[in-house]
Amino acid sequence: KYGQKFQKSQNVGQMSLFDTEEIEIEPIRLEKKELSENGLLDMAEKEHELIGLSITHDPYDDYFLLEKTLCTSTLKDVIFAEENTNTETVLCKITKTEKRTSKTGNEYYKIYLSRDGNDTYVYLFGDDIRGNLGKIIAGKIHIVRIMSSGNMLSAKKIELCDRINIDNYVGKILVELPNNLSNLERIRNYIHFNMKDDNGLNLYFRYSGEVLDNPVFKVKVNNENCCELVDLGCKIFV
Secondary structure (H helix, E strand, C coil), X not given: CHHXXXXXXXXXXXHCCCCCCCCCCCCCCCCCCCCCHHHHHHHHHHHHHHHCCCCCCCHHHHHHHHHHHHCCCCHHHHHHCCCECCEEEEEEEEEEEEEEECCCCCEEEEEEEEECCEEEEEEXXXXXXXXXXXXXXXXXXXXXXXXXXXXXXXXXXXXXXXXXXXXXXXXXXXXXXXCCHHHHHHHHHHHHHHCEEEEEEEEEEEECCEEEEEEEEEECCCHHHHHHXXXXXXXXXX
């Protein structure tokens, strides 16, 4: 709307060369909203569905290391895979659960999964109900181990990401420096100002095949951090 008003004012100015009256354009006023974590998650998925990427917030970045170390596939690949009997581990949001009863009187659950505009559901049966149902919080991001049997998907293991201690799976982060050290200061400053966290993991540098003892940073790592370091010529090892 702002652009349309501006263009209209330009057209009027061109056509009315002797009109000295100024045209006032109302400035853009953006509404400020405070969103909850679930609200941000919903917005991110809607953005990805509409334009192909999340602009406002990507909650999955917070679980980048968990996905890289524990997951074997993506929810999209599981959904669109041809009939198989594979078992894959994925990172996704559980949106809701539904309790059902079979014709023989046995209880089972449908667990609805979503990520990046892709939605599906998996079944939870028998002993797997007792081991996993209590770990589910609807609207939160989980790691789910899914077994495929033809067109049917069933959940074998579910863990809430916020309850997983990454230190149990990742010992350290290794950043291999490029042979050309022209970006060394930028690399060090980026890590110091964007990744440093006293409660994080140990980060070591490797140069020309040798792991350097100093400096050692305590860091938290997400997808954006890794992309930035790769753009600066580094390689990342977990």
